[in-house]
Amino acid sequence: MEHLLETIGRNLFAIFGVMALGSAAFMVASRSAVHSVLGFLFTMLCIAGCFLALEAEFLGMAQILVYAGGIVVLFLFVVMLVEMSKKSGAQVFQLQSRYAVAAVLIGAALFVGVFRKVIFGAASAEALVLRPGLAQGLDVAKQNAQAVSRGLFADYLLPFEILSVILLVALVGAVVLAKTERV
Amino acid sequence: MNKILRTLIPFDIAKGLAITGKHFAKVFFTANRRKVRYHIVSEYPEVVAKIQPRFRGRLTLLKDEQGEIKCVCCLACEKICPTQVITIEKGKKEGRKMPFPVRYDFEMERCIFCEFCVESCGFDSIILNHQFELAAYNREDFSLGMEGLGQNMFEPSPVGKFSVADD
Amino acid sequence: MPIPTLTQSVVITLIQCLLVVIFVFVVVPLTVFAERKVLGHIQQRLGSTRVASGHIGVTGWMNRGMWKWGRIPILSYWRGIPGLVADVLKLILKEDIIPAKADKFVFFIAPAISMVSAVVVFAAISFVPGTFFTFPTWFPYLGGLPVSGGIADINVGLLWILGVASVGVYGIVLAGWASNSKYPLLGGLRSAAQMVSYEVPLAMSLLAPVVLTGSLNFGDMSARMATGLPAWGLAPQILGFLIYLTCGFAETNRLPFDMPEAENELVAGFHTEYSGMKFGFFYLAEYINMTVVSALAAGFFLGGPWLLPFGLQGLLNPYLPSLLSWFGQPHAIFFVAKIIFLLFTYIWVRGTIPRYRYDQVMSVAWKYLIPMALFNLLLAALVRCFAV
Numbered sequence: 203m204e205h206l207l208e209t210i211g212r213n214l215f216a217i218f219g220v221m222a223l224g225s226a227a228f229m230v231a232s233r234s235a236v237h238s239v240l241g242f243l244f245t246m247l248c249i250a251g252c253f254l255a256l257e258a259e260f261l262g263m264a265q266i267l268v269y270a271g272g273i274v275v276l277f278l279f280v281v282m283l284v285e286m287s288k289k290s291g292a293q294v295f296q297l298q299s300r301y302a303v304a305a306v307l308i309g310a311a312l313f314v315g316v317f318r319k320v321i322f323g324a325a326s327a328e329a330l331v332l333r334p335g336l337a338q339g340l341d342v343a344k345q346n347a348q349a350v351s352r353g354l355f356a357d358y359l360l361p362f363e364i365l366s367v368i369l370l371v372a373l374v375g376a377v378v379l380a381k382t383e384r385v
Numbered sequence: 386m387n388k389i390l391r392t393l394i395p396f397d398i399a400k401g402l403a404i405t406g407k408h409f410a411k412v413f414f415t416a417n418r419r420k421v422r423y424h425i426v427s428e429y430p431e432v433v434a435k436i437q438p439r440f441r442g443r444l445t446l447l448k449d450e451q452g453e454i455k456c457v458c459c460l461a462c463e464k465i466c467p468t469q470v471i472t473i474e475k476g477k478k479e480g481r482k483m484p485f486p487v488r489y490d491f492e493m494e495r496c497i498f499c500e501f502c503v504e505s506c507g508f509d510s511i512i513l514n515h516q517f518e519l520a521a522y523n524r525e526d527f528s529l530g531m532e533g534l535g536q537n538m539f540e541p542s543p544v545g546k547f548s549v550a551d552d
Numbered sequence: 553m554p555i556p557t558l559t560q561s562v563v564i565t566l567i568q569c570l571l572v573v574i575f576v577f578v579v580v581p582l583t584v585f586a587e588r589k590v591l592g593h594i595q596q597r598l599g600s601t602r603v604a605s606g607h608i609g610v611t612g613w614m615n616r617g618m619w620k621w622g623r624i625p626i627l628s629y630w631r632g633i634p635g636l637v638a639d640v641l642k643l644i645l646k647e648d649i650i651p652a653k654a655d656k657f658v659f660f661i662a663p664a665i666s667m668v669s670a671v672v673v674f675a676a677i678s679f680v681p682g683t684f685f686t687f688p689t690w691f692p693y694l695g696g697l698p699v700s701g702g703i704a705d706i707n708v709g710l711l712w713i714l715g716v717a718s719v720g721v722y723g724i725v726l727a728g729w730a731s732n733s734k735y736p737l738l739g740g741l742r743s744a745a746q747m748v749s750y751e752v753p754l755a756m757s758l759l760a761p762v763v764l765t766g767s768l769n770f771g772d773m774s775a776r777m778a779t780g781l782p783a784w785g786l787a788p789q790i791l792g793f794l795i796y797l798t799c800g801f802a803e804t805n806r807l808p809f810d811m812p813e814a815e816n817e818l819v820a821g822f823h824t825e826y827s828g829m830k831f832g833f834f835y836l837a838e839y840i841n842m843t844v845v846s847a848l849a850a851g852f853f854l855g856g857p858w859l860l861p862f863g864l865q866g867l868l869n870p871y872l873p874s875l876l877s878w879f880g881q882p883h884a885i886f887f888v889a890k891i892i893f894l895l896f897t898y899i900w901v902r903g904t905i906p907r908y909r910y911d912q913v914m915s916v917a918w919k920y921l922i923p924m925a926l927f928n929l930l931l932a933a934l935v936r937c938f939a940v
Contacts, residue, residue, distance in 0.1 A: 203559050204557060204558055204559050207558050207559060207562060208558060211558070234655070236655065236658060236726070236729060236730075237657070237658070240658065240661070240726070243719075243722065247719075259706060259707055259708045260707075260708050260711070262708075263708045263711035263712055263715050264711065266711075266712075266715035266716065266718075266719065267711055267714055267715035267718060270715065270718070270719050271714075271715055271717075271718025271719055271721075271751070272718065272748070275718075275721055275722070275725070275744060275748055278722070278725055278726075278729075278744075279725075279741070279744055282725070282729050282737070282740075282741070283741075344707060345707060346707070347707060347708055347711075347768050395794070398904070398905060401904045401905065402900060402901070402904050404904075405594045405900060405903050405904045406900065408593065408594050408595070408596055409590060409593040409594050409900070409903075412592075412593035412594075412596055412597075412598070413593050423596060424592075424593070424596050424597055424598050425596045425597075426596075426597050426598060428598070428601065
């Protein structure tokens with residue numbers, strides 16, 4: 203019993219990860235848009251579970267609060283309002299497949315570019331940990347909400363603000379796409 | 386300024402809460418008391434229901450002091466009845482000058498208790514009594530007559546356990 | 553104090569979960585009963601008096617005797633209680649109808665999401681700081697081990713509560729969509745809009761305690777809010793309490809904000825097509841959510857397990873004579889009493905204020921509550937800056 207529980211506890215990350223992948227596959231594969239959103243919701247919850255398994259409590263909770271509680275609700279809202287059943291199945295996304303491939307390539311390139319140091323082993327994950335000056339008087343393992351906030355508002359303030367600009371770009375892009383569709 | 390303050394500080398809500406809270410407390414602390422009670426409902430099946438004087442219940446034929454039926458078969462009630470639930474058969478009786486109803490049928494299932502019949506009656510010979518528990522198990526029980534198959538129109542309805550007897 | 557092994561701590565956690573579930577399933581039916589009674593009393597009625605014990609069994613015999621004697625029975629007030637049992641039996645035994653054109657899977661899972669997200673919030677709520685009780689030494693397997701006052705004493709308890717509560721909206725939206733019917737869909741959409749908008753001022757009003765205490769742990773926050781604030785920490789607390797309570801009413805879809813199931817407009821809103829125990833789950837979830845909101849309000853603003861609300865306990869404690877030191881200590885019973893009072897307030901407000909129109913509900917959230925919550929946050933920050 204003891205052994206079993208310990209094994210489960212040590213492998214929580216893997217368990218949640220497999221569940222997240224499974225529900226993500228369900229999301230992509232399912233024909234009904236609302237089922238997809240449900241799968242997406244479960245993926246988000248499982249990712250939060252992954253964060254919890256890594257003892258990043260704040261990130262896990264923020265994941266639930268922002269994604270599961272806010273963004274996926276908006277997805278659901280849109281999906282419920284938009285009539286999807288008329289264009290059924292595979293027809294919907296066929297036109298954009300070229301762009302999709304391009305987007306995936308660009309995304310992968312950006313990912314490798316940003317995390318090149320971590321991926322190619324030049325820097326360990328410790329590079330991303332709070333620098334000691336900021337971590338002063340903090341038990342980072344216990345108070346990771348405070349640690350994240352110190353990092354965000356001191357060292358990473360500029361990237362943080364730039365992120366919001368990127369979100370703005372995404373919003374403007376969405377408006378543009380919606381407009382061209384209507385004309 | 387006053388308006389802004391009233392918006393920010395929920396005076397009106399507090400006033401409303403005070404009123405309902407007062408009612409709640411009064412009823413809560415006196416619910417089981419017999420004399421001074423604040424709740425305005427009676428516990429009907431256990432306690433005899435209080436009926437307002439102008440309540441319109443079941444149609445009843447009245448008798449005069451000698452025990453004679455007052456109805457003289459003028460058919461005014463039969464004519465005015467909007468749902469035609471009254472059927473009267475005129476007849477004669479020994480020792481009585483006025484016509485006498487041989488049959489006075491009243492089909493309560495269709496009656497709408499409008500009291501037109503009572504208003505139209507020139508001899509005050511029918512009333513709607515205060516009886517309100519009029520449920521029955523069979524359709525036949527609703528066709529009332531002077532006597533015979535249906536129930537008697539002089540007696541209170543046998544249906545309903547807690548009937549108010551004293552009209 | 554012995555240190556529990558992993559298995560033992562898991563068992564203890566399960567026991568805590570059981571205790572919380574028992575608490576919830578005792579409080580919820582009593583709230584349903586109290587709702588009938590209190591609403592009745594507010595309208596000068598008696599509320600439910602009509603089931604069983606007034607008519608059958610020993611109590612029925614006593615009651616009938618007292619009626620014959622011409623007295624109102626002593627048990628009169630409690631005669632409605634067996635109606636709760638009747639209600640639950642009805643919910644369980646009723647036929648469970650699934651509409652032919654409904655999305656069966658989503659239709660099935662929606663009440664479960666509502667229910668789970670309502671109950672799971674209790675994980676982060678601590679009823680009393682420190683140890684709740686210790687198992688006696690003769691107890692098999694768990695002898696001598698302490699049971700803490702909350703299930704999970706996590707550092708980000710507040711975020712857990714807000715996050716899981718915000719997942720609850722899926723139950724309502726998905727129920728509305730899966731029923732494949734007009735009124736449920738409208739009810740679901742309305743409630744999604746309402747709950748998402750009221751989450752903003754709700755979270756902001758809870759940010760004031762976060763700023764004041766500098767913590768996200770439920771137990772820490774309630775302790776600091778109750779005992780660790782200066783006298784003029786009162787102002788942001790009272791304003792924040794009012795804002796929080798208003799948002800809580802909207803968040804649990806209670807009157808005066810019951811948009812999702814506005815009876816005279818939407819039949820029964822999102823659960824029009826539900827019957828049997830699935831409907832029962834929505835019903836239960838609503839009342840459990842009420843309990844959760846009350847627990848948060850009690851914990852953050854009304855002093856939690858301490859006696860006095862709004863941080864007055866901290867001002868009083870130095871002057872408390874040693875004879876009355878019991879009242880200076882945290883006790884779970886104070887917490888539960890506050891929860892019960894707030895549940896009563898829910899019903900009280902329901903009996904007092906008529907329903908808002910849909911646009912009014914939205915304007916209350918965006919035009920009044922959010923600016924007020926921001927102002928409250930500013931007050932809290934000032935107090936934090938200069939007084940704490």
